[in-house]
Amino acid sequence: MRLKDKVAIVTGGANGIGEATCYRFAQEGAKVVIADLKEDEVKKVEQKIKDMGGEALGVVCNVADKASVDAMVQKTVDTFGTVDILINNAGITRDAIFHKMTEEQWDQVFDVNLKGVFYCCKAVVPIMRDKGYGRIVNISSVSRFGNPGQANYSATKAGLVGFTRTMAKELGPKGVTMNAIAPGSIETAMFLAVPEKIREVAARANALQRPGTVEEVANAILFFASDESSYVTGQCLQVDGGVMMP
Numbered sequence: 001m002r003l004k005d006k007v008a009i010v011t012g013g014a015n016g017i018g019e020a021t022c023y024r025f026a027q028e029g030a031k032v033v034i035a036d037l038k039e040d041e042v043k044k045v046e047q048k049i050k051d052m053g054g055e056a057l058g059v060v061c062n063v064a065d066k067a068s069v070d071a072m073v074q075k076t077v078d079t080f081g082t083v084d085i086l087i088n089n090a091g092i093t094r095d096a097i098f099h100k101m102t103e104e105q106w107d108q109v110f111d112v113n114l115k116g117v118f119y120c121c122k123a124v125v126p127i128m129r130d131k132g133y134g135r136i137v138n139i140s141s142v143s144r145f146g147n148p149g150q151a152n153y154s155a156t157k158a159g160l161v162g163f164t165r166t167m168a169k170e171l172g173p174k175g176v177t178m179n180a181i182a183p184g185s186i187e188t189a190m191f192l193a194v195p196e197k198i199r200e201v202a203a204r205a206n207a208l209q210r211p212g213t214v215e216e217v218a219n220a221i222l223f224f225a226s227d228e229s230s231y232v233t234g235q236c237l238q239v240d241g242g243v244m245m246p
Helices: 016-027 039-051 066-080 103-131 151-174 196-204 214-225
Strands: 007-011 031-036 055-060 085-088 134-139 176-183 236-239
Touching: 007 016, 007 066, 007 103, 016 031, 016 039, 016 055, 016 085, 016 214, 031 039, 031 066, 039 055, 055 066, 066 103, 085 103, 085 214, 103 134, 103 151, 103 176, 134 151, 134 214, 151 176, 176 214, 214 236
Parallel strands: 007 031, 007 085, 031 055, 085 134, 134 176, 176 236
Antiparallel strands: none
16 A cells, blocks of 8 residues: 555545545545535545545645644644645636636635645644655646636646745755646536536547546546655646647
8 A cells, every 4th residue: 555554634625636536545545634615525525435444534624724724734633643645635716807807806716726735834844844754745737827717726826836846845855745736627526517518628628538537636646645756856747638748
């Protein structure tokens, strides 16, 4: 098992990519903390992992609220003793063409997608630094290259990559790696809410001619979270079916 006895926090862990990552980590022996907003969904994932024979802790958490994040991390430490892995997956969209985008829409996306990562790292990094070990994975997006109607979202997802590279340089000497994953069109509730014709165009835009699955993204996250990636840090891996190629 690649994550045996590791303690992993997954924000936005109650659905989509986060949920798939929680199950994948549990299969690999991790003690999984599911951090999300809706208690019923958090408990559902927690129970499913326990039914699989794994260890899990569901915590209601708003990553845009520092006190909520601090309480979630403290509960993790109280329950499992430490934190080895942090997956910053929680994210939202508030799409609008820029001239119609409100300040509230801008702030909401930044508070969750970027400031939420800041809060989570501030709470977890001291633990990892003290023990000289840690794996942090930030979920960016192919939209980091720009997408009409997503000035706020694209800015946060591009910002995450800059944050990842800077923190990788700061934390590397302390035994902590930080990498990013940039998914493309993935079959999540967010993607399925888009009109079918737009989904079809998005699918044809990549080399594989199909949307990805949440499990395929979870497998990439697993690589960065495991010791198989021990000599990889500061990188952003596109998991997008080949829509973006250097």
